[in-house]
Amino acid sequence: MVRFTLASLLAAVGLAQLSQAATNNTINSQLRLAYAGNTGMYVSWNTFEKLDKPTVHYGLVPNDLNMTASSNVSVTYPTSLTYNNHVKITGLKPDTLYYYLPEHLLHMQSHCPYNFTTARPAGQSKEFSVAVVVDLGTMGAQGLTTYTGTGVSVNNTLLPGEINTIQSLEKFQSGFDFLWHPGDIAYADYWLKEEIQGFLPNTTIAEGYHVYESILNDFYDEMTPITAVKPYMVGPGNHEANCDNGGYTDKTNNIPYNVSICMPGQTNFTGYRNHFRMPSAESGGTGNFWYSFNHGMTHFVQVDTETDLGHGFIAPDEPGGVEAENGGPFNTTLDAQTNWLEADLAKVNRTETPWVIVSGHRPWYLSHANASGTICWTCKDVFEPLFIKYGVDLVLSGHAHVYERQNPLANGVIDPAGLNNPKAPWYITNGAAGHYDGLDALQYPLMDYSRFGLDTLNRTFGWSRLTFHNHTHMTHDFVASKSGAVLDQATLYKARK
Structure with missing residues (x-):
């Protein structure tokens, strides 16, 4: 064909x-x-x-x-090609x-x-699996490949002939019902960095949007063999907020880092808002930013760690936030997201959907070498109390380009039950899907709550597979993209009435 x-x-x-x-x-x-x-x-x-x-x-x-x-x-937007x-x-x-x-x-x-x-009806107890990726970028000549620009570690490239994550997902797509991607999609905002490092040919700033949009189109084309047959559920990440990876430094013309060079249409999550439609209307959420849905014995919840934290907190991508992307808010009602989240969690029928899984882009528990710039403490303050109150089973995140499986935790305290019927939510960060910059470094020794980690030293890109066996057992696998091998596996047990 x-x-x-x-x-x-x-x-x-x-x-x-x-x-x-x-x-x-x-x-x-x-x-x-x-x-x-x-x-x-x-x-x-x-x-x-x-x-x-x-x-x-x-x-x-x-x-x-x-x-x-x-x-x-x-619909389209200024600078879009489609x-x-x-x-x-x-x-x-x-x-x-x-x-x-x-x-x-x-x-x-x-x-x-x-x-x-179509989705499995709520309450269906038949076993199923879900694929999860975070921080997945364009592969090939404009993204992750066998070579890179100056300043990027050779450990953060693919080996010749190595299967990348998109190819791995396509290869194993018969084994999962849908693909969940909680933020950092395509990494089109890396275009300027890739040019500065000599990976892509230089273009003018005024024409930079052509490169940005070309990277987006490359990524969505690469994903089509998967997303044309499997639902592709997404969430917002910081790399959807802007066009130039957070800012631009032009020492020659004395333009500071926090002055964006983005063309109209490439700020405030514009491409992300136009490209997707998520089930927020069906779940009372807001746009592609927070929503929920049922699938079989599981209730899935997507939250927005980038904007709309409410409760007086400045979200990372809002004006004044750590990323200062001038994004959002996307709902002008006071504390809209957390009010929605509490109402959503409170009405979950745990007899029909005993499993409750939440994803948000940024983590707050992580053994990361640059923890101060990666961990979202304000996200913890806003979301964790609700996760504990309503018995969320698993919290997935990325943002850091590493893999780390942690213990169930509540307010930083390890649940003594471990994975054997814990009361606290289980936390897993997997931002190792792969993009132009490759992988990050974990902090060693790992935090006391950590149970397994992979980073740039391992030179292994991969994705997560969640398998819901029944109402009491759920397994998380880290699947190495290059081989399909499961490099880490853990099963959570919950005693259900």
Whole structure:
């Protein structure tokens, strides 16, 4: 099957020729799915031209797509090279295989229908697995590859022929129901750093957005074999907030670090807000920033560690925060996120969904060499009391480009039960998926609450696999991308009534 991608087309033709080159004004790329409750699915894709009525044809058999769903959502933003099209399909059967195609692909013989499976109904006790990545960037010529620019350790590159994380996820996608990516998506904001280090050719600051958008398109094209068939649930990270990795230093022109060079449309999570649709409407959340959903015996919660912490705290990506990205707030109601989070956790039916799993981009427990610049203590102050109060089972994070599995913890105190029916939440940080800069260093000796760690010394990129066996047992695996080997495994037991 011939596949056209935005990235390949951008490379093949000049930007001025894009409109002429786009057959029928649209070329499919970057298909991605997201759950919209147990009986719904968001289908999103990108085109070079605005669609008046984005439409998806779908059905229960591949040769009879006899149902349609449409919307009027075909949106773009300044400096974007494409339009983001979003269609919500409703009234589906839970845990059911459907076939689908956006309408303008029906007449292209090179495209066969894609497929997706809807969410498992809440309470279904059948075993399932979920893949989790954090801090996953573009692979190849504009990201993580076998070479790098000046100043990056050789330990932070791929070996010749090494399978990267995106390729690993594609290889093992039959073994997980959906992919969860809580922040730092694509790392397009590394474009200037990559140019300064000689990894990418230099361009003018005014034309830098072409490089930024090209990296984004590369990443979403690379992800399409996965996201076209598996729901891709995302959360916000700091690298979605801005275009230039937090600031720009131009000593020649005396431009300080905290003056952004970002073009209009590349600040305040603009690309992230346009590119995705998450089930916030279905769960009472806000945009792509905080939401929840049920899947089988598990309640999944995505929180926003970057903005909207409330309670008088300045979030890391808000004006005055440690990243100073001038992002948010995305809900003007006082303490909106934590009020929502408490209400959401309070109404979880622990008989139907005994497991409660939360992800947020930034950690607050970590053995990190640069802990002061990585750990989010304000996030701990805001979120941890609610996690303890409502018996959250597992908290996942990234931000630090390492892997560390910790003990269950409450207010910094190790739960003496360990993984054998603890009362405190279990914490795991896995930001080792891979991007241009590679991996970070852990602090040695590891903190007393740490149980296993991998960092730049191990030269191993990887992802997490969560397997929910039944109502009492759940296993976390660290899967090495290059080999598929499980380098760390631990099982949490909870005594359920």
